[in-house]
Amino acid sequence: MVMALSKHAGPSLSAQLERVLVVEDKPFQPRDLTFPLVAFGVKNVVCRSFQPSWFSSWEWLHWDSKSERAFCHTCCLAVSKKLLIASCADGAFLTKGFQNWKDATTSFRRHESSECHREAVERLLTVPATTKDVGELLSSKLAEDKRAARESFLKILSALRFLARQGLPMRGDGPQEEDCNFSQLLKLTSSSDPAFAEWLQRKSSKYTGHDMQNEILQVMAHRILRGIIEEMQGQFFTVMVDETTDSSTIEQMTAVFRWVDDQLEPHEEFIGMYALEKADAATIFGMIKDVCTRLNLPLEFCRGQCYDGASVMRGHRNGVAAQLLQINPKALYTHCYGHALNLACQDMVRDIKCIKDCLNTVFELSKLLKYSAKRNATYQRLKDDMAPDQAGFRTLCPTRWTTRSASLASIVSNYSVLQASLTEFESMATYDAEMSARVSGIAHQFSLFSFLFGVMLGRKILGLAENLSKTLQKKDISAAEGQAAATVTLRSLTSLRNDTSFDTFWADVVKVQSANDVDEPVLARKRKTPARFAVGTGPGHYPESPADHYKPIYFAAIDTVMACIKERFDQPGYKVYSCLEGVVLKAANGDDYSAELARVEDMYATDINVPLLQTQLPLLKSLCTGGGNISIGTIKTALLNLGRGRELLSEIFAIMKLILVMPASNATSERSFSALRRLKTYLRTTMAQARLNALLLLHVHKDKADLLSLRQCGDDFVAANEHRLNIFGKFQ
Structure with missing residues (x-):
C-alpha cells in the first residue's frame, strides 16, 4: 500500500531533499576517501571524522561530498519515490544530514530502529523494485529480526494446530496459566531453540494470549472452510443437519454438506455448529438458509435433505423439509436410514x-x-x-x-x-x-x-x-x-x-x-379361548x-x-429418486426404461440434457459386460475405467452424481456430536461459539489440518493490521 505525503505549508519533504542532494539507486560509500575533520568541544577540542568501517555495519549510509554529511539512503529513496509520510521523517538523516561523529554509532542505531526508517523499508518492500539493487538498501539487522520473528510465530502456529487437531485444551485454570498445555508445549519447543526462548521472554507482542489464540484458530479454520467451499462450487449437494444440547445447555445445530466430485467420490463435509435460540422448524430452516448464503452455496443446487424423523424436521406442512421443498422441489427429503x-x-x-x-x-x-x-x-x-x-x-x-x-x-x-x-x-x-x-x-x-x-x-x-x-x-x-x-x-x-x-x-x-x-x-396349561374371540364351534388349537x-x-x-x-x-422422496437409479440400471441390463426416463425428465430437465442422455443410455449395456448382478457400484466402476472417454457419457455421469449425492444416513452429524462432547466438556463450558467452531473444524478435518500451510496462515494473520506487518513482514 503506497501512502502519499502529508500536505503542510512550505516546501514539501521531497522538495527539501532535492535542495540537498540528488538520490541515486545506490548509496555513495567511498571507503578510501580522506574524510574531513570536525572539531568538538570548547576548551578541550577534539577532532573527529567519518569512519569508512561504518559503511559495513550500516549499509544504508550515504556520503554526500558537497555537504560533507551522512544521509540515510533508504529513507531518501523512499521520500524521492513519495512513499514516506512527512510526519515521521527524521531530518538528521534526510534533509539536514548527519555530522555529529562523536555520537555517530548511537545515532545510527537509534535511526535504524526508528519508525521513519522502518516505514521506509516496508514501503520499498511493498512497491515493485525498479532495479535489482533495491535489496541492498535494506538493513540486514531489520531483515534478520523479521526472519526470526516469523520463525518464532510459525512455532506458535504449529503448537496451536497440534492442540486443536488432537482436541486438547489449551488454556489453564485461573490467572496463572504456566501449567496449561499451550504454555508447556511452547516451553518444550523453546528448550531446543534459544531464539524462540528469547521470544517467549518478551513482555509484549508475543502473540500467545487468549485473544491471539482465538484469532489464529479462526484464521486456520477459515482457510479449511474456504478450501471445502471452493471444491463444492458448482456441484450438487445435500443438506444434513441435526441438533443436540452441549454441556453448557446450549442447543447446537450441526451442518454437514454432502457432494460428489468428478471421480464420483462422495464427500460429507462438516461445516460447523450453530447455536439455536429455539429448536423449531422456522429457526432451523432460517439457519440453513443463512449458512448457505454466507458460504455462497445457492439452494438451487441442493438436491437432497437428510434428517431424523422428528416432526420438526419432516412435518408435512411446516417442517424443515417441507419449507425447503417449497423453495426447491428437487431437494428430495430422506429420513435417515439409520434412524429408520x-x-x-x-x-x-x-x-x-x-x-x-x-x-x-x-x-x-x-x-x-x-x-x-x-x-x-x-x-x-x-x-x-x-x-x-x-x-x-x-x-x-x-x-x-x-x-x-x-x-x-x-x-x-x-x-x-x-x-x-x-x-x-x-x-x-x-x-x-x-x-x-x-x-x-x-x-x-x-x-x-x-x-x-x-x-x-x-x-x-x-x-x-x-x-x-x-x-x-x-x-x-x-x-x-x-x-x-x-x-x-x-x-x-x-x-x-x-x-x-x-x-x-x-x-x-x-x-x-x-x-x-x-x-x-x-407347555402352558390349556386355556379356553374367551367367547368374544372364539371363531366357530370347533375345539381350539393347542401346541x-x-x-x-x-x-x-x-x-x-x-x-x-x-x-x-x-x-x-418406503419413503415418498425415494420413489422419485429411485427413477434415477432405475434409468441407469435398466439401461445397463437392456430393459425398457421409458417410464423412469419420463419421470426423470419432469424432475431434472434443467440438470440433464435429455436428448443427449437418450443417445448415451444404450451405450451402458455394452459398457457393463461383466455379467452377473449389475448395481450402481458396478456402473460407477465401469464409468471410471473409461479414462478420457468419459465425455461420451457425460449425461450419465450427471445422473450418477445425482444418485450418489443422496446419503443413506446422517451418521456424520452424529459423529460431530461426539467431537463436540470431546471438546466442550464440563470444564470448558465457557468456550465462546467462534472458538468452538474453529476447534471443531480443525479437530474433525484432521487431514486438512495436517495439510495447512502455516506460512499462508501467517500471511492471513499479519494482513489484519500494519503493526504485525512491521514485525513479521511477509511469510511467503
Missing part, C-alpha cells in the same frame, strides 16, 4: 413380548453392574475364575436398539457367570429389601427358559439389524446403495422364516439351556410340544421386523 432402522427394531421389540421382557431384564442387570463398583468387582472375580477366556458382559445401550445384539451375545456367553453373580448379589443385599427384591427378580428371570429364548432370538434378529446399521453409517454409501443393503437384509430374514431354520435355532437354545441352570421348556409353542413367536418376530423395515424404508 432403529425405529423399526423398536417397533419389533414392542410387539414381541418375550424379547421386550428379556431386554427389560438385561437393562436392569446393566444398572446393577454399572452403578455399583462392589457388584462389578464381584462379577469380575467370578468371571476370572469360571470363564477367563470369554469376553465380559456388555451393558445395554439405552438409545440405539441396533447395537443391543452385542449385549445379548455377552449374556449367552456369560450365562453361568451371571447366574453365580446374581446369587452373591442376593447375599450382599440382605439388609436392603428393595435391592434384594430387584436382584431376586433378575435371578428368577435368568432361570426361565422363556428369558433365554428371548435373549437368543433378540441376538439373532438384532444382529442382522446391527450389521445393516454399520453398513448404512459409511460416508460413501448412497441412498440407493442403502436401499440395496436393506433388501439384502430382508432376504436374509426371509431365509430364516422356515421350519428348518427354526429347528436349528431351537436346538441351539436347548443346548445353552442344558449347559446352564435354566428350567426345562414346558403339542414346547417347540410348537415357541415357533409362532419366532415367526412373528421375523415377520414384524421385516414389515417394520419395509414400512420405514
